[in-house]
Amino acid sequence: MAPSLKADEESGASPLHVMNIMGMHNEAAAALAEAGGLMQANSSYFLDSEVDDDGRPKRTGTFWTASAHIITAVIGSGVLSLAWSMAKLGWIAGPICLLLFAAITYYTSLLLADCYRSPSSSISSSTGSMIEKRNYTYMDAVQSNLGPIQTKLCAIVQYTNFAGTAIGYTITASIxxxxxxxxxxxxxEGHHSPCFTSTYPYMLLFGGIQVFLSQIPTFSKLWWLSIVAAVMSFSYSSIGVGLGVGKVATEGRHIQGTLWGLFHTGEKFQTGDIWPIFQALGNIAFAYSYSMILIEIQDTVKSPPPENETMKKANLMGVSTTTIFYLLCSCIGYATFGDQAPGNLLTGFGFYEPYWLVDFANVCVVVHLVGAFQVFSQPLFAFVEDWVSLSYPKSQAIHKHCKINLPFYGPACKLNLFRLVWRTTFVIFTTLASMLLPFFNDILGVLGALAFWPLTVYFPIEMHIARHNTPRWSRKWICLQSLSIVCLLVSIAALVGSFEGMAEDLKVYKPFQGHA
Known part of the structure; x- marks a missing residue:
């Protein structure tokens, strides 16, 4: 390995560049460079370059960009299903569940923010001083705190959920x-016209857009896309709230809904009613699923101040802002439509006029999901590319970049063959999967159930316990484990309810023949 680094230096590539394209962690890269006799020879490079303490390019993220990333990740397609979820839970349980999910997500995100830096130390590439090692991804944090077995489990859950979220966003955007x-x-044609339209061409269109955007090389380059997406999410959420208020005001409606949802008194409760209630919990869980990319977002934040301080403030901003919007959208949607609230607030056609405003809101949804797709997919892209780079360090197809000049675009774009093939294949897979299973509420429920307990609750709690050596059976340990167990039971219930809903939909669904 060391001779190959030496050869790269002679060809004009810096050791730092070689380390970065191979996706190595700081300690491994530093050890290899030192073995090749390069660290000392290039110390001036590290001191003079704009790099952070780990030798990577200077991070420029701020509280505002981190907040934008979080809002983009949180206020996604899940907000559109919350009125439907509220209809299943009622006026009492619905808001309580929303607030509980928000509180749990915020608390565990604080625990997770402290896991970006590991207790173990390493030598700074830029200053030579001892620093706490950075964890660049969620999985790195699990590896540093919980060991290899838990890391493998985390990888399966996290990256499966990334792919599932991309599928869910493709479905929602096409709808x-x-x-x-x-x-x-x-x-x-009038409100009673069938107006059948297939979702499949629009799924293909969305996939084509993602093929192009997926060539953005790194997560840190997405700050502008996240800000645009965050603005879009505020826009369509606000329009949904405004349309609901307007419908109640203009039609002179009373506030719809019941205190207990499907549990409301006066009707006999059926066993089958429990599944939509569980599915509603999964939809709410999905609406708060962003912990899986929190570490990746934190890795874009500059320091000083310490990254965890900035991230905790960004978490508070993100979760509180989204919770306010969630309560507004869900409560006003439920007040407007009652138990007949559509599964998707903007596409269920409870609203017809003004049609241009409904159209604009749905355009905002699409633009937002274009960005959110990338926010959730980039960590998966990076994981696969880093692994392949380490496995095949001498492959030209993996490491060579070609410069392409695009019209109306200033600097030349760097295109990598492996990145082009791998990311395009991923987008094709998610598009085909979306075409096979275009079930909005069911898919959201499954994704929420799969991600909420392991990624939002279990791993952050276990890492916190490991970092602080919390004694078993102490009051704090019992409280944390009790929270984890309760959330596990909720996730299992939500998963069962969502699969039950999907099974019912599959009984009447014919792939590649459905229309919206």
Whole structure:
């Protein structure tokens, strides 16, 4: 390995560049460089370059960019299903569940923010001083705190959920695009016209856009996309709230809904009613699923101040902002439609007019999900590419970059063959999977159930216990483990309810023949 580094230096590539493209952690890269006799020879490079204490390019993220990333990740397609979830839970349990999920997510995100730096120390590449090792990904944090077995489990859950989230976003974006076409049709033909429109062409269109955007090389380059997406999420959430208020005001409706949802008195409770309630919990859990990319977001934040301080403030901003919007959207949607609240607030056609405003809201949904798809996919892209780079350090197809000049774009774009093939293949897979299982609420429930307990609750709690050597059976240990067990039971219930809903949908669904 050392001779190959030497050869790269002679060809003009810096040791830092070689370390970065191979995706090595700081200690491994430093050891290899030292073995090749390069660290000392290039000490001036590290001191003079704009690099952080780990030898990587200077991070420039701030509280505002981190907050934008969080809001982009949290206020996703899940917000559109919350009125439906509220209809299953009722006026009492619905808001309580929302607030509980918000509180749990915020608390565990604080625990997770402290895991970005590991207790173990390493030598700074830029200053030579001892520093706490950075964990660049969620999985790195699990590796540093819990060991290899837990890391493998985390990898399976996290990266499966990344792929699942990409599928969910493709489904939601296509539904919103179909809603635009149908809205225009209803405006011309009348509200009782069938206006059938297939979702499949729009899934292909969304996939084509993602093929292009997926060539953005790193997560840190997405700050502008996250800010645009965050603005879009605020826009369509606000429009949904405004349409609900307007519908109640103009039609003179009373506030709809019941105190107990499907448990409301006056009707006999059926066993089958429990599954939608569980599925509603999964939808709420999905609406708060962002812990899986929290470490990756934190790795874009500059220091000083310490990254965990900035991230904790960003978490508070992100979770509190989204919770306010969630309560507004879910409560006003439920007050407007009651137990008949559509599964997707903007595409269920409880709203027809003004059609241009409904169209604009759905355009905002699509633009937001274009960005959110990348926010969730980039960590998966990086994981696979780093692993392949380490496995094949001399492969030209993996490490060589070609420069391409694009019209109306200033600097030349660097294109990598492996990145092009791998990321395009991933987008094709998610698009095909979306076409096979286009079930909005069911998919969201499954994704929420799969991600909430392990990634939002279990791993942050276990890492906190390990970092602080919390004694077994102490009061704090019992409280943390009790929280974890309760959340596990909720996740299991949500998963069962969502699979039950999907099974019912599959009984009547014919792949590649459905219409919206």
């Amino acid at each position: 919103s695009m179909v809603a635009i076409a149908r809205s225009n049709c209803f405006h011309k």
